[in-house]
Each structure stands twice: as structure tokens, then as C-alpha cells.
Amino acid sequence: xxxxxxxxxxxxxxxxxxxxxxPAFATHLERWELLSRQTEKEFHVIKxxxxxxxxxxxxxxxxxxxxxxxxxxxxxxxxxxxxGKADVQFIAKAFRDDNITTVLxxxxxAPSASIDQVSVSCREAVHWVYxxxxxxxxxxxxxxxxGHSAGGHLAGMLLTxxxxxxxxxxxxxxxxxxxxxxxISGLFNLIPIRLSDINEVLNMDTEMAIRNSPVQLLPxxxxxxxxxxxxxxxxxxxxxxKELYTCWKESIPAEIVQIEGVNHYSxxxxxxxxxxxxxxxxxxxxKI
Numbered sequence: 001x002x003x004x005x006x007x008x009x010x011x012x013x014x015x016x017x018x019x020x021x022x023p024a025f026a027t028h029l030e031r032w033e034l035l036s037r038q039t040e041k042e043f044h045v046i047k048x049x050x051x052x053x054x055x056x057x058x059x060x061x062x063x064x065x066x067x068x069x070x071x072x073x074x075x076x077x078x079x080x081x082x083x084g085k086a087d088v089q090f091i092a093k094a095f096r097d098d099n100i101t102t103v104l105x106x107x108x109x110a111p112s113a114s115i116d117q118v119s120v121s122c123r124e125a126v127h128w129v130y131x132x133x134x135x136x137x138x139x140x141x142x143x144x145x146x147g148h149s150a151g152g153h154l155a156g157m158l159l160t161x162x163x164x165x166x167x168x169x170x171x172x173x174x175x176x177x178x179x180x181x182x183x184i185s186g187l188f189n190l191i192p193i194r195l196s197d198i199n200e201v202l203n204m205d206t207e208m209a210i211r212n213s214p215v216q217l218l219p220x221x222x223x224x225x226x227x228x229x230x231x232x233x234x235x236x237x238x239x240x241x242k243e244l245y246t247c248w249k250e251s252i253p254a255e256i257v258q259i260e261g262v263n264h265y266s267x268x269x270x271x272x273x274x275x276x277x278x279x280x281x282x283x284x285x286x287k288i
Contacts, residue, residue, distance in 0.1 A: 028265035035090035051128035071138035077149025101138035152186020
């Protein structure tokens with residue numbers, strides 16, 4: 001019996017099991033680890049700055065050498081319940097030569113935190129950066145967001161009407177604070193996530209899945225959006241990127257880029273390659 005689209009339970013679970021889909025996933029994670037530890041040694045970083053009261057509400061900053069530099073805020077993946085900023089320190093190297101200040105954030109993880117709470121924490125992080133980044137050679141008027149996998153979902157949520165409602169009430173953020181967003185292999189419809197085995201950790205009900213699905217919401221800003229996905233990802237990951245683009249393309253400046261020959265893990269590594277499609281998309285988004 002079909003549970004969602006053409007998928008039964010086992011097939012739906014497989015759609016979201018990236019490690020099953022990429023048998024060499026461990027090689028990619030080992031490379032991330034090596035690159036991240038090299039980046040920490042090579043560049044100056046200020047670590048574990050608290051942006052909120054919860055233990056994981058912390059961020060790391062790699063300041064540019066020039067004051068008032070454009071700032072990239074990166075949100076890690078891990079299906080909202082694992083991984084952290086330590087795993088993706090290598091992102092700070094991607095645009096170092098372009099004098100970009102890079103911020104890597106942590107957020108509370110499920111099951112201790114709900115998806116609602118995770119989204120709120122990410123908005124708190126952006127608010128903290130907006131208020132304080134000038135002390136780290138960043139420009140609060142030039143904030144850009146990128147996120148991978150679950151981080152892509154959270155990056156998308158920052159642009160939604162839900163973010164505006166909460167942000168306006170609690171954080172004082174105006175709709176034009178974020179100047180551009182790049183989602184990388186993101187998830188934007190949480191209904192099938194709720195139906196999959198991942199929800200054993202997330203504990204979402206239908207209402208929570210709907211209010212945290214960007215495809216069910218509207219963007220609250222006119223900032224540019226780049227939706228990036230790899231050709232070698234599962235059908236559901238590709239379909240969800242296409243769905244977000246279709247839902248939002250009439251509301252904000254949006255583009256979708258499907259990069260050939262990369263999977264859910266290798267796509268992120270290509271941000272370091274100045275000739276790659278992802279790197280070029282990010283440069284165009286940040287106007288560098």
C-alpha cells in the first residue's frame with residue numbers, strides 16, 4: 001500500500017536514508033573532518049559564542065581581515081537531531097579569499113527540542129549576528145544564509161511568513177535583514193518526513209509538519225533565493241527542491257540549480273572548488 005506518492009513505508013524510508021543511497025558516505029565525512037581541522041588551524045576563529053540560553057545555542061566566527069565585510073551564516077544538517085558546526089568548519093575556507101566573514105551556528109537538537117524550537121533558535125542566531133557582527137569585521141547590512149540538508153530547510157524557514165511573525169514579535173528583525181539565501185540539498189515539505197522512520201526521533205504531528213514546511217508558507221522578503229540540489233540525490237530530495245522553487249518563484253527572485261554528478265555529501269565539498277556550480281551560485285548570490 002502506498003503511504004506517500006508512489007512509496008510504501010520501506011521505500012519512503014529509503015528516500016531519506018542518504019547513507020544507504022551513498023555507500024561511500026563515510027569517506028565524505030572523513031574528508032569533512034580533515035578539511036575542518038585544517039581550516040581551524042589555518043585561520044583565526046572565535047569559537048562557542050553564546051547567542052541564546054540553551055547549551056547548543058552557540059556559534060563560531062571566522063572574521064574577515066577587512067571591517068564591514070559581507071557575512072555568510074552557515075547552518076549544518078543532520079536531520080535536526082545530529083551533527084554540528086564542528087563538522088563543517090571547512091565552509092569558512094570557501095570564500096576566505098573574498099574577504100567574507102563566516103559564521104557557523106549550532107542549534108538545539110531533537111528529541112530534546114522540537115522542530116519549532118530549532119527554527120526559533122536559528123532566528124535568534126541571525127538576530128545575534130545582526131546585532132554583533134560588526135565587532136567581528138562583518139557588515140550587518142550584508143548578511144547571507146546558506147544551509148545544507150536540514151540546514152537548508154532551516155535557511156528556507158528564515159524567509160517565511162512564520163519567521164516574520166515570530167521574528168517581528170520577539171527579535172525585532174525586519175524583512176530585509178537577510179540579503180540572500182542558498183539552500184543546498186534541503187527539505188521543504190515535512191509531511192513525508194513525519195511519515196518516515198526519521199520521525200521516531202523528531203516526534204512531529206501533522207500540524208507541526210505543516211507549519212514548518214516552507215512549501216506550505218509564503219516568503220516574507222524579496223531577497224534572492226538559490227535552490228541547489230545534486231543530480232545523484234534521491235528522487236525525494238530533488239523533488240522537494242523543485243517543489244520549493246515552483247511554490248516561491250512567483251513571489252521572490254528564485255532560481256533552481258541541479259548540479260550534475262554530485263550526491264548528498266559530495267555537493268557540499270564542491271563549495272571549496274572555485275570552478276564548481278555551487279561555488280559560482282554562491283558568488284553570484286553574494287555579489288562577489
